[in-house]
Amino acid sequence: MKKKDIILGITIIIIGLILMFVMKLYNNSQGDEVIIKVDGKIYGKYSLDKNQEIEIDTEYGHNTVCIENRKAYMKEADCPDGYCKHQGHISKGNQTIVCLPHKLVVEIKVNDKSSGDNAKLGNNNVSKDNDSEDELIPDAIVK
Ligand SMILES: [Zn+2]
Structure with a gap:
């Protein structure tokens, strides 16, 4: 019997499972x-x-970032290399x-930052969306 081979095989499987688990932890966010x-x-x-398209026009050039099904990707770019368009979809x-x-x-x-299952519970969304634009506080309030 090749008992050593079986032990080696099991060891490889266990290491593989641990690696998968660790990678899942990192990629789960x-x-x-x-x-x-x-x-x-x-x-x-x-x-x-x-889902939206974001047009970005700067002194350097034009880009269009597209958000679709919780993933973002570079839809258009007039840069010379076009490399950004090939970087695929990002979501994590x-x-x-x-x-x-x-x-x-x-x-x-x-x-x-809370792990997976508890994410929905800790949803303290105090609409912080446009607080930078809403700086129009009146100078004086007359009572
Ligand atoms: Zn580019």
Whole structure:
């Protein structure tokens, strides 16, 4: 009997399962928000929940980022290499699409750090959407 071969086989399977588990942990962080940066500055933040096309026109050029079914991808770009269009769909935390000629970075942000199942419970969405634009506080309130 080749008992050693069986033990070796089982060991390989166990290592494989552990690797799969670890990778699942890392890849499980489904993103919530798309952050687009141009030249290191935040150009805009967009929810992954909403299918939309984002036109980005800067001094470097034009890009169109598309959000579709909780995934973001570079739909159009007039950069010389077109490399960003081939970086595929991103949807999970820390994934990025980079358009080097346009100094543009599209990255996925995960808002809820709690693990998987509890994510829905901890939804304290105090509509923080447009707080940067709503700076129109009246100068004085007359009572
Ligand atoms: Zn590009």
